[in-house]
Amino acid sequence: MGVTKTQVFTDKQNRIADLAKALAHPARIAIIQHLLKEKSCVCGDLVEVLPLAQATVSQHLKELKNIGILHGEINPPRVCYCINETVWQEAKAIFGEIFESDVAVTCCK
Amino acid sequence: MGVTKTQVFTDKQNRIADLAKALAHPARIAIIQHLLKEKSCVCGDLVEVLPLAQATVSQHLKELKNIGILHGEINPPRVCYCINETVWQEAKAIFGEIFESDVAVTCCK
DNA sequence: TTTTATTATCGCAATAATACGATAGACATT
DNA sequence: AATGTCTATCGTATTATTGCGATAATAAAA
Numbered sequence: 001m002g003v004t005k006t007q008v009f010t011d012k013q014n015r016i017a018d019l020a021k022a023l024a025h026p027a028r029i030a031i032i033q034h035l036l037k038e039k040s041c042v043c044g045d046l047v048e049v050l051p052l053a054q055a056t057v058s059q060h061l062k063e064l065k066n067i068g069i070l071h072g073e074i075n076p077p078r079v080c081y082c083i084n085e086t087v088w089q090e091a092k093a094i095f096g097e098i099f100e101s102d103v104a105v106t107c108c109k
Numbered sequence: 110m111g112v113t114k115t116q117v118f119t120d121k122q123n124r125i126a127d128l129a130k131a132l133a134h135p136a137r138i139a140i141i142q143h144l145l146k147e148k149s150c151v152c153g154d155l156v157e158v159l160p161l162a163q164a165t166v167s168q169h170l171k172e173l174k175n176i177g178i179l180h181g182e183i184n185p186p187r188v189c190y191c192i193n194e195t196v197w198q199e200a201k202a203i204f205g206e207i208f209e210s211d212v213a214v215t216c217c218k
Numbered sequence: 219t220t221t222t223a224t225t226a227t228c229g230c231a232a233t234a235a236t237a238c239g240a241t242a243g244a245c246a247t248t
Numbered sequence: 249a250a251t252g253t254c255t256a257t258c259g260t261a262t263t264a265t266t267g268c269g270a271t272a273a274t275a276a277a278a
Contacts, residue, residue: 113265113266152254152255153255156255163254164255164256164257164258170255170256171256171257181255183255185253186252186253186255187253
C-alpha cells in the first residue's frame with residue numbers, strides 16, 4: 001500500500017485533488033503569489049526570493065508545470081515562468097464550485 | 110531532510126498550504142462533497158460510499174478534523190461529522206483571494 | 219573554442235502520506 | 249454483566265514528498 005487509489009474516484013475528484021496538491025506547499029504558494037504580483041518570472045528571481053536552494057525551487061517549479069498551472073518559456077540563458085491562464089481559470093472554477101455550496105449548519109439533527 | 114521548512118514562510122502561506130493539503134486527496138474531496146450534498150454525515154455512511162477500509166476513512170476524517178474543516182459530534186454509537194462553517198468560510202475567502210487575482214498573460218515581454 | 223550564466227536533473231537521506239488488518243474503546247441494549 | 253454496534257487507534261508495509269549538493273545541459277558571449 002502507500003499509494004492513492006485514484007482509480008476508484010472520479011476524474012474530477014482526482015483533478016481537484018491534484019490541483020490542491022499543487023497548492024499544498026508554502027513554497028509553491030509563495031511562487032504563485034510572486035508570479036501574480038510581479039511581472040518578472042525568471043527562475044533566478046524566485047531563487048532569491050525564496051529561502052531555498054536552487055535545486056529545490058526548480059523542483060517546485062517543475063511540479064507546478066506538470067500540473068499545468070505554470071508554463072516555462074526559454075529565454076536564454078534564463079527561463080521565464082508564467083501562470084497558465086487556462087489552467088488558472090480551471091482551478092478558479094473548480095474551487096469556486098466547491099466553496100459556493102452552502103453548509104448545512106444543523107447537520108444530523 | 111524531507112521536512113517542509115515552514116518557519117521560513119509566512120503564517121498565511123503555511124495556512125493556505127495546509128488547507129490545500131487537506132483537499133489534496135480524492136477521498137477527502139469525496140467526503141466533503143458528500144457532506145455538502147447529503148444531510149447524513151455519519152462515519153458509517155461514508156465508509157459505505159467510499160471504496161476504502163473503515164480505518165482509512167477514519168484516518169481521512171481525522172485529518173479533516175485536525176485542520177478544522179470538520180468537527181465530529183458523538184451520537185452513540187455513531188459519530189456525526191459536519192463541516193465547520195467558520196473554517197469553511199475561511200478557506201473560501203483564502204482561495205477566493207488567490208484566484209481573484211488577474212493573470213498577466215504577456216509575462217516577461 | 220573556451221568561458222560564463224542560468225536552469226534542470228541525478229542521487230541520496232530523511233520525513234510524510236496512504237492503506238489496511240487487527241484490536242481497543244465507547245456506549246446502548248439485552 | 250455480557251453482548252452488539254460503531255468508531256478510533258496501533259502497527260506495519262509501501263510509496264510519495266521534501267531538500268540539497270553535485271553535476272549536467274543549454275546557449276550566449278568572449
